[in-house]
Amino acid sequence: MNHLGDVKLRTWTLRFMALLAADTQDQLAWLGERELETEDVAEEVELLCRISEGLTExxxxxxxxxxxxxxxxxxxxxxxxxxxxxxxxxxxATDPAWDDIRSLSRTFLLANLGDWRQPLPRPVRPETGDG
Known part of the structure; x- marks a missing residue:
C-alpha cells in the first residue's frame, strides 16, 4: 500500500463496515434524527465494494x-x-437483507481486524443551509 489515498479509502471502508456490522440498535442510535436514505447507503457500499478491487491489487x-x-x-x-x-x-427494521449484510460485514471485520466490534464512524453533520 503506497498511496495516501489508498490508506484513506481502506480506513473509510473499515469504518463503514463497522457501521454495517453494528447491532441494529447501535445503527439506529448512530442515525439519530438523520433521515438517511436507504439508496444512499446502498450506493456507498456498492462504491466501496467496487474500489476494493483496486485496493486489493x-x-x-x-x-x-x-x-x-x-x-x-x-x-x-x-x-x-x-x-x-x-x-x-x-x-x-423491515428488510432481512440488512441482517445478512450485518453478518457478512462482521465476518469481513473479524477476518481483517480480529473483532467486528469497532468504533462507528463519526456521523456527518446534516447541512443546515446557513452557508
Missing part, C-alpha cells in the same frame, strides 16, 4: 478481504429497487 486488502467484500456487494445487489426506497432506519 495495491495491497491495501488481502484477497480474502476482497472475497468478503464481494459477498457483501452481491447480497446488496439482491435487494430490489423497491426496498431501496425510503429511510435506512425503516429498512433496518
Amino acid at each position: 495495491r495491497g491495501a486488502f488481502d484477497p480474502t478481504d476482497l472475497h468478503h467484500l464481494r459477498a457483501i456487494g452481491r447480497r446488496l445487489g439482491e435487494i430490489d429497487a423497491a426496498c431501496r426506497v425510503g429511510l435506512w432506519a425503516n429498512a433496518l
Whole structure:
C-alpha cells in the first residue's frame, strides 16, 4: 500500500463496515434524527465494494478481504429497487437483507481486524443551509 489515498479509502471502508456490522440498535442510535436514505447507503457500499478491487491489487486488502467484500456487494445487489426506497432506519427494521449484510460485514471485520466490534464512524453533520 503506497498511496495516501489508498490508506484513506481502506480506513473509510473499515469504518463503514463497522457501521454495517453494528447491532441494529447501535445503527439506529448512530442515525439519530438523520433521515438517511436507504439508496444512499446502498450506493456507498456498492462504491466501496467496487474500489476494493483496486485496493486489493495495491495491497491495501488481502484477497480474502476482497472475497468478503464481494459477498457483501452481491447480497446488496439482491435487494430490489423497491426496498431501496425510503429511510435506512425503516429498512433496518423491515428488510432481512440488512441482517445478512450485518453478518457478512462482521465476518469481513473479524477476518481483517480480529473483532467486528469497532468504533462507528463519526456521523456527518446534516447541512443546515446557513452557508
